[in-house]
Amino acid sequence: MEQPHAPVAAEASAGAEVAGDAYIIRPLDLADLSKGFCELLAQLSLSPPLSEEAFRARFAELAALGADHLVLVAEEVATGRLAAAGAVMVERKFIRRCGLVGHLEDVVVDAAARGRGLGERLVRRLVEHARGRGCYKVILNCTTELKGFYAKCGFEEKNVQMGLYF
Numbered sequence: 001m002e003q004p005h006a007p008v009a010a011e012a013s014a015g016a017e018v019a020g021d022a023y024i025i026r027p028l029d030l031a032d033l034s035k036g037f038c039e040l041l042a043q044l045s046l047s048p049p050l051s052e053e054a055f056r057a058r059f060a061e062l063a064a065l066g067a068d069h070l071v072l073v074a075e076e077v078a079t080g081r082l083a084a085a086g087a088v089m090v091e092r093k094f095i096r097r098c099g100l101v102g103h104l105e106d107v108v109v110d111a112a113a114r115g116r117g118l119g120e121r122l123v124r125r126l127v128e129h130a131r132g133r134g135c136y137k138v139i140l141n142c143t144t145e146l147k148g149f150y151a152k153c154g155f156e157e158k159n160v161q162m163g164l165y166f
């Protein structure tokens with residue numbers, strides 16, 4: 001199981017050849033604000049730059065959740081810049097004998113690093129974290145266009161997503 005919010009020095013798991021050689025996947029670190037974290041998230045959704053103060057405050061909130069909230073990033077070894085990010089949070093339920101559900105969120109790979117297996121590798125790490133926490137399933141919302149990617153990551157289509165935005 002991943003230890004969230006702490007740097008990981010070595011990447012041991014096997015991935016696609018290029019991804020395995022060129023990137024280290026590790027939990028988000030406080031230093032990542034200056035390594036392109038916000039720029040990466042801006043490729044996913046509306047995500048303007050964060051002040052150091054705002055980033056630190058949110059980081060501390062998430063760190064307080066311990067292993068129930070994990071943000072992983074992929075750092076390019078050659079440049080020290082972030083090339084991918086993703087998160088999984090563990091929901092604590094009453095059903096299924098107080099079962100746990102993993103929610104996969106905010107998966108993004110930098111446009112220049114796509115198509116090398118990095119996204120799949122990151123998602124599989126997040127899924128393994130949820131499994132290690134004892135989750136009986138991991139779920140996510142995505143567009144129709146991304147069904148193929150998540151199928152490659154082992155997911156299958158279930159139910160319908162609905163949203164109410166404020």
Ligand SMILES: CC(=O)SCCNC(=O)CCNC(=O)[C@H](O)C(C)(C)COP(=O)(O)OP(=O)(O)OC[C@H]1O[C@@H](n2cnc3c(N)ncnc32)[C@H](O)[C@@H]1OP(=O)(O)O
Binds near residue numbers: 105108116117145
């Ligand atoms: C829960 C959420 O967060 S949903 C939001 C997902 N994020 C985004 O949409 C942000 C913009 N897009 C991205 O960041 C990236 O394109 C990602 C994360 C979707 C994919 O990352 P990549 O690193 O390019 O994917 P990766 O190279 O690991 O692809 C793995 C497999 O999925 C396939 N794949 C990748 N993207 C797609 C796609 N859009 N449709 C179908 N198949 C795909 C690849 O061809 C590959 O298959 P292969 O093993 O047969 O070659």
